[in-house]
Amino acid sequence: MASPTGTEPAVKIRAAHKRFGAATVLDGLHLDIAPGEFVALLGRSGSGKTTLLRAIGRLDRLNSGSIDAPLAIATVFQEHRLLPWKRAWQNVVLGLRGPDGRRRAEAALAEVGLADHADAWPATLSGGQGQRVALARALVREPKLLLLDEPFGALDALTRISMHRLVRKLCAAHNPAVLLVTHDVDEAVTLADRVLVLSEGRIGHEEVIHLPAPRSPDHVEFRAIRRRLLEQLGVDEAPDGPVRLLRGVS
Numbered sequence: 001m002a003s004p005t006g007t008e009p010a011v012k013i014r015a016a017h018k019r020f021g022a023a024t025v026l027d028g029l030h031l032d033i034a035p036g037e038f039v040a041l042l043g044r045s046g047s048g049k050t051t052l053l054r055a056i057g058r059l060d061r062l063n064s065g066s067i068d069a070p071l072a073i074a075t076v077f078q079e080h081r082l083l084p085w086k087r088a089w090q091n092v093v094l095g096l097r098g099p100d101g102r103r104r105a106e107a108a109l110a111e112v113g114l115a116d117h118a119d120a121w122p123a124t125l126s127g128g129q130g131q132r133v134a135l136a137r138a139l140v141r142e143p144k145l146l147l148l149d150e151p152f153g154a155l156d157a158l159t160r161i162s163m164h165r166l167v168r169k170l171c172a173a174h175n176p177a178v179l180l181v182t183h184d185v186d187e188a189v190t191l192a193d194r195v196l197v198l199s200e201g202r203i204g205h206e207e208v209i210h211l212p213a214p215r216s217p218d219h220v221e222f223r224a225i226r227r228r229l230l231e232q233l234g235v236d237e238a239p240d241g242p243v244r245l246l247r248g249v250s
């Protein structure tokens, strides 16, 4: 599916096929993501979202088709994946060269609101704080593409809302292309420029979101988009509150 901006895409996927044994997971998928564009990917459990992210992140190979993606990719997962024997700041700049690691880490930690946690051990951080450090670690690398694999899935609702604000702020400042995998339909509509639904191995549906900021589920158009997405996902709308797709439903 073409990117709406007409510029050379940051990510260009053509006819992606991926099989595991006899099961076809990606079945001729096309996708462009423009530089700086924020794309959210929804899909039922087992539809291939993580498979697609892993292929884009060069963690796994396609059986056929092609993916052009930048070399500068950073990924944030559902768990923070910090090394427990390194302090927060050391985790942020792990593997980076240069003498001013501490200073760069502190600047990145300040950006995510953790200026005074530079020396903290990962085990002493809350879930939300751990994800903030993971975001700092991703952004200090100035990625052209940020892959977010359900980064807020394990957080409570209030923490998730503050993480949404933070991610919006960070993306405005650093402007990477973003691909967010989420089970949370409202999260997708709140954050993304474009929401895609993965089904039967392809992008089966697309919503371009033009809602003004701050986006709210109280907005009638927000609810209309949510309804269309849920219909595509084959999920009945909950009577109220944010709608998350249950893991294990396929």
Ligand SMILES: Nc1ncnc2c1ncn2[C@@H]1O[C@H](COP(=O)(O)OP(=O)(O)OP(=O)(O)O)[C@@H](O)[C@H]1O
Residues within 6 Å of the ligand: 020, 023, 025, 043, 044, 045, 046, 047, 048, 049, 050, 051, 052, 247, 248
């Ligand atoms: N390494 C693997 N070996 C065999 N099958 C796999 C492997 N990785 C994924 N699969 C299968 O591919 C399909 C897609 O898995 P994937 O994890 O991409 O789905 P998903 O949409 O991310 O699911 P969820 O929303 O539950 O995280 C599933 O049927 C899964 O069992």
